[in-house]
Amino acid sequence: MTGSVWSDEQIARAALARLLEPLDNVGLALVAAAGPVEALQIATGATTCGPQVHRAFLEVLDASGHRVRTDVLIQAIARWQTRVGALAPLRDLETVRRFGGTLLIPESDWWPKALADLQLEEPMCLWVRGDNPAPIPSQERVVAVVGSRDSTSYGLEVTGDLAAGLVARGYTVVSGGAYGIDARAHRGALKAAREDHPLPTLSVLACGIDRYYPAGNEDLLREVAREGLLVSEVPPGSSPTRYRFLQRNRIIAALSSVTVVVEARWRSGALSTAHHAAGLGRSVGAVPGSVHSVNSAGCHRLLREGSAICVTDAAEVAELTGPLLAELEEKREDKPALHDGLVVEDLLLLDALPVRSSSTVDKLATVAGLSVPGVLAGLGRLETDGLAQRTDDGGWRKRSR
Amino acid sequence: MTGSVWSDEQIARAALARLLEPLDNVGLALVAAAGPVEALQIATGATTCGPQVHRAFLEVLDASGHRVRTDVLIQAIARWQTRVGALAPLRDLETVRRFGGTLLIPESDWWPKALADLQLEEPMCLWVRGDNPAPIPSQERVVAVVGSRDSTSYGLEVTGDLAAGLVARGYTVVSGGAYGIDARAHRGALKAAREDHPLPTLSVLACGIDRYYPAGNEDLLREVAREGLLVSEVPPGSSPTRYRFLQRNRIIAALSSVTVVVEARWRSGALSTAHHAAGLGRSVGAVPGSVHSVNSAGCHRLLREGSAICVTDAAEVAELTGPLLAELEEKREDKPALHDGLVVEDLLLLDALPVRSSSTVDKLATVAGLSVPGVLAGLGRLETDGLAQRTDDGGWRKRSR
Numbered sequence: 001m002t003g004s005v006w007s008d009e010q011i012a013r014a015a016l017a018r019l020l021e022p023l024d025n026v027g028l029a030l031v032a033a034a035g036p037v038e039a040l041q042i043a044t045g046a047t048t049c050g051p052q053v054h055r056a057f058l059e060v061l062d063a064s065g066h067r068v069r070t071d072v073l074i075q076a077i078a079r080w081q082t083r084v085g086a087l088a089p090l091r092d093l094e095t096v097r098r099f100g101g102t103l104l105i106p107e108s109d110w111w112p113k114a115l116a117d118l119q120l121e122e123p124m125c126l127w128v129r130g131d132n133p134a135p136i137p138s139q140e141r142v143v144a145v146v147g148s149r150d151s152t153s154y155g156l157e158v159t160g161d162l163a164a165g166l167v168a169r170g171y172t173v174v175s176g177g178a179y180g181i182d183a184r185a186h187r188g189a190l191k192a193a194r195e196d197h198p199l200p201t202l203s204v205l206a207c208g209i210d211r212y213y214p215a216g217n218e219d220l221l222r223e224v225a226r227e228g229l230l231v232s233e234v235p236p237g238s239s240p241t242r243y244r245f246l247q248r249n250r251i252i253a254a255l256s257s258v259t260v261v262v263e264a265r266w267r268s269g270a271l272s273t274a275h276h277a278a279g280l281g282r283s284v285g286a287v288p289g290s291v292h293s294v295n296s297a298g299c300h301r302l303l304r305e306g307s308a309i310c311v312t313d314a315a316e317v318a319e320l321t322g323p324l325l326a327e328l329e330e331k332r333e334d335k336p337a338l339h340d341g342l343v344v345e346d347l348l349l350l351d352a353l354p355v356r357s358s359s360t361v362d363k364l365a366t367v368a369g370l371s372v373p374g375v376l377a378g379l380g381r382l383e384t385d386g387l388a389q390r391t392d393d394g395g396w397r398k399r400s401r
Numbered sequence: 402m403t404g405s406v407w408s409d410e411q412i413a414r415a416a417l418a419r420l421l422e423p424l425d426n427v428g429l430a431l432v433a434a435a436g437p438v439e440a441l442q443i444a445t446g447a448t449t450c451g452p453q454v455h456r457a458f459l460e461v462l463d464a465s466g467h468r469v470r471t472d473v474l475i476q477a478i479a480r481w482q483t484r485v486g487a488l489a490p491l492r493d494l495e496t497v498r499r500f501g502g503t504l505l506i507p508e509s510d511w512w513p514k515a516l517a518d519l520q521l522e523e524p525m526c527l528w529v530r531g532d533n534p535a536p537i538p539s540q541e542r543v544v545a546v547v548g549s550r551d552s553t554s555y556g557l558e559v560t561g562d563l564a565a566g567l568v569a570r571g572y573t574v575v576s577g578g579a580y581g582i583d584a585r586a587h588r589g590a591l592k593a594a595r596e597d598h599p600l601p602t603l604s605v606l607a608c609g610i611d612r613y614y615p616a617g618n619e620d621l622l623r624e625v626a627r628e629g630l631l632v633s634e635v636p637p638g639s640s641p642t643r644y645r646f647l648q649r650n651r652i653i654a655a656l657s658s659v660t661v662v663v664e665a666r667w668r669s670g671a672l673s674t675a676h677h678a679a680g681l682g683r684s685v686g687a688v689p690g691s692v693h694s695v696n697s698a699g700c701h702r703l704l705r706e707g708s709a710i711c712v713t714d715a716a717e718v719a720e721l722t723g724p725l726l727a728e729l730e731e732k733r734e735d736k737p738a739l740h741d742g743l744v745v746e747d748l749l750l751l752d753a754l755p756v757r758s759s760s761t762v763d764k765l766a767t768v769a770g771l772s773v774p775g776v777l778a779g780l781g782r783l784e785t786d787g788l789a790q791r792t793d794d795g796g797w798r799k800r801s802r
Contacts, residue, residue, distance in 0.1 A: 289691060290689075292558075311705070344644070348644050371476070
């Protein structure tokens with residue numbers, strides 16, 4: 001394989017990505033034990049698995065909590081055999097290069113370190129595509145904005161605002177390229193992107209990065225490829241299956257420091273992304289909505305179960321990305337009310353002061369339940385604060401403002 | 402004071418309620434140290450405070466975290482002096498009796514035990530009024546439903562549904578009798594009340610129970626007095642001051658096992674009730690709403706800060722009233738999805754099965770990435786589950802449903 005622009009590891013992982021479905025734990029454990037090049041040889045039957053590698057392989061599975069029979073590898077090799085004939089890693093790599101893309105692997109510099117938190121479930125590789133390829137930022141700068149395909153105008157509006165607000169703050173918005181909330185998240189991010197933003201948005205797809213799925217989002221996905229990145233763990237040409245959709249969600253969650261669910265029904269794929277995020281110790285935000293909207297029921301479920309934090313705008317999402325990197329957000333307008341800081345006696349006195357007529361000190365003492373000296377002292381303080389004023393007849397009233 | 406239908410403690414507390422504003426800690430500590438009858442004597446200057454009582458009095462203040470000067474009582478007595486001339490406890494008691502009411506005091510059987518959690522801030526007494534007086538139920542059966550005076554149609558609708566749902570489950574709905582959310586909570590409770598419900602709703606007022614405040618709610622408050630209870634810690638004739646409103650909120654919170662805030666602005670009195678409830682270790686529920694609604698901003702603030710649990714209907718509120726008494730609510734519809742419980746291999750296989758055409762076992766093995774025996778076993782399981790079917794040409798496809 002010398003002479004190729006691709007490293008041996010890239011070629012091996014490209015082949016393994018076609019041989020194995022995402023999250024094939026047996027295959028992933030084999031790679032962890034033997035490295036990608038030897039693992040491919042073993043998986044395709046080109047070589048047999050030595051006892052040392054086999055022991056390491058079983059240990060990896062055991063350490064990640066998988067109780068397996070000792071013949072699990074033999075079974076798996078038989079299972080994989082049906083796909084060996086279709087392997088053509090160099091062709092796949094050329095395909096992705098033709099699209100202006102490349103193959104990221106854990107051994108490469110640009111590999112998003114955040115994915116290591118997936119441990120054994122770390123993807124075999126990531127096929128990425130973008131006209132102006134930029135590295136995927138570290139998780140502190142990445143926020144996932146996800147939600148249902150069927151969405152309300154409310155959900156779409158909030159999504160657009162969130163995505164735009166996050167991009168304006170320098171974050172990269174990750175989503176899944178689906179209809180509804182996902183699509184609006186990408187669109188909002190693209191719309192808000194400025195020249196100097198390295199990567200406003202990226203789509204993690206459940207199909208190959210050479211495909212536009214769903215078809216109605218073709219234009220959008222083309223624009224994401226132009227201005228951002230399309231990313232997938234499955235090789236070019238792969239079709240999006242339900243299984244791949246579910247597995248794809250773990251990558252969205254792992255790339256991001258915060259996963260925000262804008263709208264989701266009581267049962268929704270977007271909740272799976274949220275649960276992945278929570279499982280990884282990432283923050284989860286949920287946008288509240290009407291209790292009458294079935295499209296918010298999943299968000300309210302997350303809030304009620306305590307799996308998510310209530311977020312209502314981009315500033316609140318940014319706060320969740322971490323204390324170190326979250327900018328100093330302007331505090332929400334929280335002006336002290338007129339009467340903040342008054343002692344109880346002065347509050348009583350203020351309540352007792354008439355607005356139009358005037359009152360005497362003695363009468364104020366009775367109404368407010370204060371002593372005469374207490375009233376005099378309080379009136380002095382309230383006058384200083386501009387809350388009380390003397391009247392022409394020598395009495396007191398509230399200061400008109 | 403013999404011959405009166407009122408006990409000495411009732412008469413003394415009635416007088417003290419007029420002498421002291423709510424939450425006058427010095428007065429409350431004096432009552433805790435000396436009992437109401439002697440405390441009244443001391444407070445009015447009819448007798449002096451002996452050294453033993455004075456020591457106990459200072460200890461009560463100290464124990465409740467109040468750092469005071471030793472002359473605090475002398476100062477207070479001077480302060481109270483302005484109201485001594487106006488004391489007429491028997492007249493006040495007669496007034497409340499004319500309205501079909503009575504005076505509850507901590508010494509009486511019907512005193513709501515839950516108020517003891519307020520410790521030194523426990524009310525001096527409660528003036529109550531109701532045409533069909535029923536005891537205030539223990540806190541497990543009482544839920545506060547509160548919110549802003551300015552409310553949206555959304556907030557009003559949710560409030561009405563919540564109150565009705567709670568009363569239908571046998572709870573008593575407590576609120577503050579104000580415009581907006583409070584009023585709708587009372588109305589929803591009254592509307593849902595059945596003959597056999599002892600107490601659908603009660604209003605804790607910031608003014609005397611002989612007054613209708615706000616005036617626009619007079620009809621409503623009359624109906625609450627007919628079908629439920631009006632309750633106040635301030636004596637008949639008292640006007641509602643801002644100070645009394647704020648203090649009143651602690652009673653609403655203390656009577657209830659759960660305080661639900663339906664709508665509240667970022668700064669709102671309803672939040673003070675929620676904070677009182679949280680401070681007492683009671684549950685707080687917040688109803689979510691549109692992130693664009695300023696009337697929901699306070700609820701979202703509570704959710705975000707973790708002070709409240711997200712509630713969207715009466716069943717979810719009922720769950721918060723405690724594990725012992727919350728009925729077994731019908732679980733929200735949560736049918737297993739078609740594909741729940743399938744192993745990963747079967748999910749892959751299901752994804753690989755065509756819907757209209759048919760596929761061979763070998764092709765399925767390649768597409769799904771499974772071995773041929775694995776496909777055969779999986780097809781058997783899927784056929785049993787009604788998810789796969791044989792085609793006339795000997796192949797397989799998804800079962801049409």
